[in-house]
Structure formats: C-alpha cells, structure tokens
Amino acid sequence: MxxxxxxxxxxxxxxxxxxxxxxxxxxxxxxxxxxxxxxxxxxxxxxxxxxxxxxxxxxxxxxxxxxxxxxxxxxxxxxxxxxxxxxxxxxxxxxxxxxxxxxxxxxxxxxxxxxxxxxxxxxxxxxxxxxxxxxxxxxxxxxxxxxxxxxxxxxxxxxxxxxxxxxxxxDQRFLKAIALIRAGRIGEIRKVTCGINGATGSPFIPAVEVPQGLSWDVWLGPAPKVPYRALPEIRQGYGGGVPLYTNCHYAWRNWYEYSGGQMNDWGAHHVDIATWALGASDTGPSKITPVSYSLPVEYKDGYPTVEDRYNSPTKFEIHAQMPGDIPLVITSEGDNGILFEGTEGRFFVNRGRLSGKPVEQLESNPLPEGAVEDVYxxxxxxxxxxxxxxxxxxxxxxxxxVWTHNRMLETCHLANISIRLGRELNWDPEKREIIGDEQANSFLSRESRKGYEIDM
Known part of the structure; x- marks a missing residue:
C-alpha cells in the first residue's frame, strides 16, 4: 500500500x-x-x-x-x-x-x-x-x-x-479571486462576507406511509428513528418530483438530524473559498458570535422541542474571528457569493460573476503569468x-x-452550535475544542443509532 x-x-x-x-x-x-x-x-x-x-x-x-x-x-x-x-x-x-x-x-x-x-x-x-x-x-x-x-x-x-x-x-472564478488577493490588488484584507442564502420554515408535516421502494429505516441509518413525514405538494425544479415538505428526499437539508442547514450547505462552498483566501486553512476561527438568527421552531438546551417541521435556521448573521482579527461574516442576506474588502478596494465573486474595480483593472494590469496556477x-x-x-x-x-475542508467546516459547525445555544463561542483551534463551555462541547459529536455504528 x-x-x-x-x-x-x-x-x-x-x-x-x-x-x-x-x-x-x-x-x-x-x-x-x-x-x-x-x-x-x-x-x-x-x-x-x-x-x-x-x-x-x-x-x-x-x-x-x-x-x-x-x-x-x-x-x-x-x-x-x-x-x-x-x-x-x-x-x-x-x-x-x-x-x-x-x-x-x-x-x-x-x-x-x-x-x-x-x-x-x-x-x-x-x-x-x-x-x-x-x-x-x-x-x-x-x-x-x-x-x-x-x-x-x-x-x-x-x-x-x-x-x-x-x-x-x-471558470476558475474563485481561483482568480484568490489570485487577486495574493497579488495585493485590494491591499490588506479587512473583512470577508459570505452570502449563503436563507431558508424557509415549513408548516406542520404529518407522519405518512413510507413511499413504495424507499427503505426508510436504512435511509435514517445513524440518525434517530422517527416516522417518515411528507405533505403531498411536489417540489418543482432542482430536486423536483419529490414532496416539497418532508424529512427525506431533497428537504433533509432543513433538518439538523441529517444536515447543518444552509450554514453547512452553501457555507461549505463559500466559507471554504474565504478560508483559503485568508490563509486560514490550517487554523480556522478563534471566536464565533451569533449576531442575529431566526429558528423556525422553539429550542431548549440546543434541541428543537418539536419534530414535525423543519428546524434549521431560516435567517442568520454570524461573525467568525479569523487569524489577524479579520472578521468573516456569514449571512443569509444579500447576494449569494463572497465579498472581499481590503484597504485598497473590494470585489465580489460567485459562480456567475467576478466583479468590482480590481477586476475591471485586470484589462490594463493583468495578473502575473501563472498566478491562478500558483493558487491551485x-x-x-x-x-x-x-x-x-x-x-x-x-x-x-x-x-x-480532508484537512483543509474540516478546518473550514469547523467554522460552519461552530456557527450552528452558537445558534442552537444562542451564545458566543470561543474556539481553541489547536485542541479543536470550545473553551470553557461543557454544554457546547457536547455538540461536537453525536451518538449513532444502535446497529448503525461505524464498522471499524
């Protein structure tokens, strides 16, 4: 081997x-x-x-x-x-x-x-x-x-x-964005904002018969055993042909039991690029502050009090303190994408565009040859x-x-924990544990359902 x-x-x-x-x-x-x-x-x-x-x-x-x-x-x-x-x-x-x-x-x-x-x-x-x-x-x-x-x-x-x-x-837009930063085109970074979209809550979703052909107990796997839930309305477009409101199919992303909501969905993309651009892939944040957030159901001690509707955040603004005390803002408001702000300019990048004055200036002052390849x-x-x-x-x-991904994703996981508990968290990036908060540290892992433990 x-x-x-x-x-x-x-x-x-x-x-x-x-x-x-x-x-x-x-x-x-x-x-x-x-x-x-x-x-x-x-x-x-x-x-x-x-x-x-x-x-x-x-x-x-x-x-x-x-x-x-x-x-x-x-x-x-x-x-x-x-x-x-x-x-x-x-x-x-x-x-x-x-x-x-x-x-x-x-x-x-x-x-x-x-x-x-x-x-x-x-x-x-x-x-x-x-x-x-x-x-x-x-x-x-x-x-x-x-x-x-x-x-x-x-x-x-x-x-x-x-x-x-x-x-x-x-189209290498995100690599070009990092290359712009490394070339000093916005000076020293002062703030990064990741817009990752909000989500919607749901009405009451009743327990119904499991659709033919779906092995529901196996789908649940390591997660707690609960009934299959769905409303008859069908989702159109991406993820179409399945119930719009359910605890399965595409909508599992709205449940903490199976996902981390939008924070871990779009966040896993944009926070990844932001962390890479900040040179923080080996360290991650030191503090997570939930500035504002909205949960679709009532929570107690970090857990939803009902199990019959979506439970992940619908709106939020989280501030993560990154190395050099640079704030990384994760928000459900504004355009989906990443806004980089520095001492000498700012620009925005998402999957459809790379825009801003530093980008416009590339026509007369292109990046050094091989700058994108150096990033990659x-x-x-x-x-x-x-x-x-x-x-x-x-x-x-x-x-x-997996190492750079996990370091980045720790920011998203911690953001979700801070929302669930409603308080600021101090993070030790070397020990990879929350400082002085036993309850918050209990959310760093989950117990698998009996019969679905990892076979080592």
Whole structure:
C-alpha cells in the first residue's frame, strides 16, 4: 500500500498537476485490484444517487467506468441506472446495500452523495475496504466525524477528494479571486462576507406511509428513528418530483438530524473559498458570535422541542474571528457569493460573476503569468473528478483534501452550535475544542443509532 503523505493547500503536489496538464486522466493505481495499470480507466461506484449523486457521476463518465450503484430508494436507483445506460451504453450493477459495493475487488473508488448523516460511516468503511473516496460536501455532520475521517485517511493511505468543486470549476472564478488577493490588488484584507442564502420554515408535516421502494429505516441509518413525514405538494425544479415538505428526499437539508442547514450547505462552498483566501486553512476561527438568527421552531438546551417541521435556521448573521482579527461574516442576506474588502478596494465573486474595480483593472494590469496556477498548485484540472483521478495515480491528496475542508467546516459547525445555544463561542483551534463551555462541547459529536455504528 502506498505510503500516506499529507499535503495542505500550499504543498499540493506539483506532479499531480503535471499529470493533469499532460492529459493523464485515465490512470489509476488500482490498488484494490492488486495491480498497477497506468493505461486503464479506473472503475468507480456511486453511493447515493438522487440530485448530486447523478451530477457527479454524469461529469465523471469521461474519465472513469461505473460498475456499481447503490441507493436505498429503488425508484431513483432504477432511474439513474437508465440514465447511465443511455449515456454510456452500459448499466451498472444496482444494490440497495452499499456494503455490497465495498466488497467488490474490481472497484477502485467510490463517489458518495448520500445525505450528510451517512457520509462518515460510508467514507470510513470504504477506505478500510481499500477504496479511494470522492465524497460530497459538507463532509461531516459533526467536528468529531471530521477528526475520525482524518485518522482513517492517514491510517489507510487512501486518496480522498471532498466535493467542494468551486476549487476547480466555475471558470476558475474563485481561483482568480484568490489570485487577486495574493497579488495585493485590494491591499490588506479587512473583512470577508459570505452570502449563503436563507431558508424557509415549513408548516406542520404529518407522519405518512413510507413511499413504495424507499427503505426508510436504512435511509435514517445513524440518525434517530422517527416516522417518515411528507405533505403531498411536489417540489418543482432542482430536486423536483419529490414532496416539497418532508424529512427525506431533497428537504433533509432543513433538518439538523441529517444536515447543518444552509450554514453547512452553501457555507461549505463559500466559507471554504474565504478560508483559503485568508490563509486560514490550517487554523480556522478563534471566536464565533451569533449576531442575529431566526429558528423556525422553539429550542431548549440546543434541541428543537418539536419534530414535525423543519428546524434549521431560516435567517442568520454570524461573525467568525479569523487569524489577524479579520472578521468573516456569514449571512443569509444579500447576494449569494463572497465579498472581499481590503484597504485598497473590494470585489465580489460567485459562480456567475467576478466583479468590482480590481477586476475591471485586470484589462490594463493583468495578473502575473501563472498566478491562478500558483493558487491551485499547478495547471487547473478539467474538472474536480479529473483532479481526483490524477491524485489516485500519484497517490497524493487532491485539491479538496480532508484537512483543509474540516478546518473550514469547523467554522460552519461552530456557527450552528452558537445558534442552537444562542451564545458566543470561543474556539481553541489547536485542541479543536470550545473553551470553557461543557454544554457546547457536547455538540461536537453525536451518538449513532444502535446497529448503525461505524464498522471499524
């Protein structure tokens, strides 16, 4: 087994980027099959297929073959396999139990796009089974889960890519934003604001019969056992074809039992770029202050008092004190994106635009040659999967590694804890614990439901 070597964002392996630049997208170490086959396309499996599961599969078929799918909903499992067959001419083997995927020696890597509360269990067990892992963001439900994943990555030497694809994709806008900052185009940073959208509450959602084809108890997995809830109105657009109000399907993002709300959803994207730009990927915040927030249900001791409607924040403004006493503001107000403000200017970036005077000045004063590549650590990959596969070949960690992701996500996790308890939190980034607050520290981990503990 290849020896593990930790690379943070400043030490991302140049050889990986060289392989990408040379077009080596189809190589894999093939450790799980006991061979080194540099000319062979890697074999992937996707676990969790609804929404983002198909998205990451779809954009990966150029670089990898998909041998297996797993999902607890037979309906989505069949529908996505039909899509794969139409696109590639070959369907994958379909399983309702992800463990069947991990037992297969022919699969090099798994892509995980389940609800957040399943990420850690499947990721850990996949690595222990000899698979490299691409897991959607946010990687974890708790800070303790992040520490466990780090431990297992180090223990097994597996390659692990987190799906924070803004580091690679979106026309390199976010990489250009960081390059602008590193080139001093706004002077010294004074403030960063991440707009990540608010959410809506819900009406009372009744317990109803579980839809045919959905294994509800398995969907819940490590989370507490509760009834399936849904109202008949159907969601349109992204995540369409499922109940608008439910504790499953797309709407699980509005429940703390399975997610971190918008704070961990969009926050995992924008706070990631902001933390990277601030050079704080090794440290994170020292203080979290809930300036304002709105919860859709009443809370007591940090827990919702009812279980029949959405419970994650609908509005919020959180201030995180970053190194150098730079405030990082996370807000549900304003445009979705990141506003960087410095002593000599300001600019805004999101997936659709990079704007502001420093950006306009690039026409007459372009960035130094190679500035974007310096941020990335070499030539920028065609997409996030291409970066993952190049890392599989080099056996080095990819651009969205678990360490920088977890440090960033700690800010989001702490923000949620501060909202749930309604108070400021002081964070020790070295010990990775909340200072002088025993109750708050109890939220750094969660107990898994019996029968769904992580199989170590």
């Amino acid at each position: 290849s020896q593990y070597k930790h690379l943070n964002r400043r030490h991302f392996l140049k050889a990986t980027s060289t392989a990408i630049a040379a077009g080596v997208f189809t190589a894999t170490h093939s450790q799980s099959r006991g061979e080194d086959s540099p000319n062979e396309r890697p074999v992937f499996a996707t676990i969790g297929l609804r929404n983002q599961g198909w998205t990451i599969t779809d954009k990966s078929t150029k670089f990898a073959d998909f041998a297996a799918f797993a999902d607890v909903d037979d309906n989505v499992l069949g529908a996505i396999n039909e899509k794969l067959g139409k696109k590639t001419g070959k369907k994958a083997d379909a399983y309702s139990d992800y463990r069947k995927v991990l037992e297969r020696d022919d699969i090099d890597a798994v892509m995980i796009a389940t609800p957040d509360h399943w990420h850690t269990k499947i990721s850990v067990e996949a690595m222990l089974a000899g698979k490299d892992v691409y897991c959607e963001k946010p990687l974890t439900l708790t800070i303790a889960e992040g520490k466990l994943i780090e431990k297992v990555v180090k223990q097994t030497g597996r390659v692990f890519q987190v799906g924070t694809m803004q580091r690679t994709e979106n 650590g070499g030539p920028v990959s065609e997409n996030h999967t291409a970066n993952f596969i190049a890392a599989m070949k080099s056996r080095k960690q990819p651009i969205s590694d």
